[in-house]
Amino acid sequence: MSKRKNLNDVIHGDRAQVRGNQKNTKTFGSSKPDYDYGSSSYKSTGSSYVRCYEKHPPLKLPGTDLVIYGGSCSSPVVLDADVYIGFDSGMRFSERSWPWKKGTEVFFKITDMRAPDKPEEFKKLIAWTRKQLESGMKVHCGCIGGHGRTGTFLAALVSEFGEKDAISYVRQHYCQKAVESSEQVKFLMAHFGISSSKPTKESYTSVTGGLSSSSSKRTKVFYPLPNEGSIWG
DSSP: OOOOOOHHHHHHGGGSSTTSOOOOOOOOOSSOOOOOTTSOSSEEETTEEEOGGGGOOOEEOTTSSOEEEEEESSSOSOOOOSEEEEOSTTOOOOGGGSTTSSSEEEEOOOOTTSOOSOHHHHHHHHHHHHHHHHTTOOEEEEESSSSHHHHHHHHHHHHTTTOSSHHHHHHHHTOTTOSOSHHHHHHHHHHHOOOOOOOSOTTBOSSSSSEEOSSSOEEOOOOOOOOBTBTTO
16 A cells, blocks of 8 residues: 555655655766656655655756756755755755855845845856856756746856746756746846746745635645755754
């Protein structure tokens, strides 16, 4: 009998359990995984589930041999990156965050389901990331599930390499769930000249972060606070 999902899994999908304290011992294998994007976020493999971000392929940037990895900043699958960029307060920090240690960890907070509130600083992050990649650094970026905020970042980065339809490009080559809210789509259009695309979670409002329906009623969804342990709280 397969393991039943608990209520948090049903309600929150990729957001459930990702802030747990379990140690992630997986590495990004050399063989190509089976990227079954048509399946649900959780895939039964005996007694455990495989989260969608664990199946994300590295995103190859247009017209280059450069790749960037995306997923969870609290439980990254890639453990040997030179640079880790996190957008959620649940980001886990290692000794890399100490300036005297090799490697870099950058926290750029963006509220879940929202767009960056400092567009000019976000553009600087994009430009800085491009330089890291072009200098040969292995880069991993992530939020909770690796879709909304991470997808927004990846689409902005892709646009810097000349791809105007950057959202579609990221969805095709990284994950079809990327760029979740209408606010994120509008942000990319306004600040990066990216072509419009439908958000992958159209039921979410861009103001409250809650669920909305065709009626005037609105139900808010409250996510758990990040675990203690992040130096950014």
